[in-house]
Amino acid sequence: EVQLVESGGGLVQPGRSMKLSCAASGFTFSNYGMAWVRQAPTKGLEWVATISYDGSSTYYRDSVKGRFTISRDNAKSTLYLQMNSLRSEDTATYYCTREGLETLDYWGQGVMVTVSS
């Protein structure tokens, strides 16, 4: 069974940093691209970043470029999202997702990030 379990969220002040992790199991992690998608409270879904299966390619939405870094450790089957210079508009539930079937075929339960002073 595919499982994606996020951790590392919480309350953080504007301008500070936070790192999210996603532990994957139930599939061969190193064979799949992975992505982070977020959802602000009561809002819709918004893609944040994608990383290729081997980590050689990364892609970001414009609003997080230069502030967020997606990375992975295939030996540990873990995906990361380093978030720097956080803003109030980054407040959201962040979902770890697997790329499959040319879309996002599995999602974690999500982790809440609140940026507030």
Add this chain to the structure above:
Amino acid sequence: DIVLTQSPALAVSLGQRATISCRASQSVSISRYNLMHWYQQKPGQQPKLLIYRASNLASGIPARFSGSGSGTDFTLTINPVQADDIATYYCQQSRESPPTFGGGTKLELK
């Protein structure tokens, strides 16, 4: 970016057919592949993939869900609607980067 437009809400009676539409600002089809996908999200839960490439049922999804469409116009059909189907439904395109989502259609009981 490709903009996906959905109606915000749809009211339906149990046992009836629900048709949820999604319109893209430009074609999301390449050759015979229609790169539009559908997700279901219940309150407090993560989204779940229902339909991929416009008309393919994801693993474990009941056959009362179906998808159709090509180019810029796509439809998710639920027939018959059951109580467990009350949720918000999102379309998403993977034709171009960045991948984008529709605003979601909240399925409500009439």
